[in-house]
Amino acid sequence: MSDSEPAPPALPKPPPPPPDRPIAQIFNSLGIPKAVTNFRPRLPSRNWLIFFGVTGSVLGAYIYDRRECKKIRESYKARVAHLALEPLASHDMPRKVTVYTCKPPGDEEYERAMKYFKKYVKPVLVAAAVDYDIHNGNRYGALSKDIADKIIARRRVAAGIDPEPANQIPIPGQLTPAQKRAREAEAGIVIVGRHTFKEFLHGVKEGWSASLEPVDEEEELAQALSLDGVFDEPEDEETDPAHGQTTRLAPPAVPQLMPHLLHQPSKPRKTTIPPHLDVTPTSIPPPAPLLLVPFSNILGFRNIPFMLIDLFNERKRVRAGSEAAYNLVMGNSRPFTQDDIDFNIEQEEEYLKDFNELPDEISKTRRKYYEELAKKITTARELSRGTRPPTKDETNYPPPTEVELRAERMQKEKRWRNNLRGWSILHTGSPPAWDPRFENLFRVYIPPDNEAGTPVRSEGQ
Numbered sequence: 001m002s003d004s005e006p007a008p009p010a011l012p013k014p015p016p017p018p019p020d021r022p023i024a025q026i027f028n029s030l031g032i033p034k035a036v037t038n039f040r041p042r043l044p045s046r047n048w049l050i051f052f053g054v055t056g057s058v059l060g061a062y063i064y065d066r067r068e069c070k071k072i073r074e075s076y077k078a079r080v081a082h083l084a085l086e087p088l089a090s091h092d093m094p095r096k097v098t099v100y101t102c103k104p105p106g107d108e109e110y111e112r113a114m115k116y117f118k119k120y121v122k123p124v125l126v127a128a129a130v131d132y133d134i135h136n137g138n139r140y141g142a143l144s145k146d147i148a149d150k151i152i153a154r155r156r157v158a159a160g161i162d163p164e165p166a167n168q169i170p171i172p173g174q175l176t177p178a179q180k181r182a183r184e185a186e187a188g189i190v191i192v193g194r195h196t197f198k199e200f201l202h203g204v205k206e207g208w209s210a211s212l213e214p215v216d217e218e219e220e221l222a223q224a225l226s227l228d229g230v231f232d233e234p235e236d237e238e239t240d241p242a243h244g245q246t247t248r249l250a251p252p253a254v255p256q257l258m259p260h261l262l263h264q265p266s267k268p269r270k271t272t273i274p275p276h277l278d279v280t281p282t283s284i285p286p287p288a289p290l291l292l293v294p295f296s297n298i299l300g301f302r303n304i305p306f307m308l309i310d311l312f313n314e315r316k317r318v319r320a321g322s323e324a325a326y327n328l329v330m331g332n333s334r335p336f337t338q339d340d341i342d343f344n345i346e347q348e349e350e351y352l353k354d355f356n357e358l359p360d361e362i363s364k365t366r367r368k369y370y371e372e373l374a375k376k377i378t379t380a381r382e383l384s385r386g387t388r389p390p391t392k393d394e395t396n397y398p399p400p401t402e403v404e405l406r407a408e409r410m411q412k413e414k415r416w417r418n419n420l421r422g423w424s425i426l427h428t429g430s431p432p433a434w435d436p437r438f439e440n441l442f443r444v445y446i447p448p449d450n451e452a453g454t455p456v457r458s459e460g461q
Helices: 022-029 046-084 112-120 122-127 142-158 177-187 194-209 217-226 301-311 314-330 338-342 345-350 358-385 392-396 402-426
Strands: 096-102 131-137 189-192 237-240 245-248 290-293 333-335 443-445
Touching (some): 046 122, 046 314, 096 112, 096 142, 096 177, 112 122, 112 314, 122 314, 131 142, 142 194, 189 194, 194 345, 194 402, 301 314, 314 443, 358 402
Parallel strands (some): 096 131, 096 189, 189 290, 290 443
Antiparallel strands (some): 333 443
16 A cells, blocks of 8 residues: 555444443452343343233233132131041941032043032032042933932832841941931932932932832843844745745844833833832932032033133132032031022033934934944854855954844943933933922022031931
């Protein structure tokens, strides 16, 4: 560069770094990097503010709801905790209630109502030292049948048909069957949800109205199936000797399955009990008071918004379950009224459409099954009689035999009939079973008149 050319402009010098603060100098001397001591926080961006705001609000609502749940539950437990400290005599037994739950309509998880009881009602009962015995129906109509069978067994003992069950190993202080029944009548009955309420009433009515004759339902079903001609030998052709014409006969039709015919036996049952013993009682002994616990089971894709709302409103169910348990512990009750027939009727609006259309679905499934069954029967008989050699697939994967097909059909028909029986009890719009003998029979637990109340304690006899 020649001397005549101008010199390039000098670059500006960067400003000197700000002097370290005294506190920063102290931290730096302790080995803390300057990147930490010189950090200057600033507000996050708009998107981060939105994210933190939404996340914090959701998390805050969830934590608040769970804290309120804990407060509500602990407050009810504190009200009954003194009952657990009351001493019992050497032969006394703690109060024990009977809990009925069953499979909710349209829900494949048959323990849903039982889990509801254990989560929302059980904690207060445990705090009051109240024991419980759960009876859960794992399919539609199972709880109703179980209740009816127990009542029929009780009636047979009372009529002298069956002997009173005796304890195999006598234990000092153990209650007799009569004492156990008296204790159950004092302890209380917990019914979770309208679907359980319907099955309970149906089972009670059936148990006190049915005949005392023993019934083998599988044998009756097997007799009914043996008469419908599905496994009869086919007669493909029939010759008319008068005209010399050959007529091809149609295959047997699919057996009919109507809900209102499910309880009718295929033929009259044998009578083994004298008529004067097999009579329907004119009155029913009063059971224990009923604790009706409302139950909600929202299902389906379209109800996801309501499920999210319930996620942040758990305290509503905790309060309802705790209050119900508190009412049972304190023991105040009133007579059952006609208004109680509509208990938790809003639950029926939550049933899925598939459940209310269950008879149509079973009808379609049965029709398709019997169309395939005819082909399977033909294949099984051809292979068993050697009228044709098995194919390669039949050799590698042998088809079911005729005996296996009969057993499979028996199980399917049994399941279809049981589901239809349960559907006839539970479907939307079906009224709970009622009997004139139910008038002035039941009692329902209600809140105590005052906070002191009069707790119920059951003692052994």
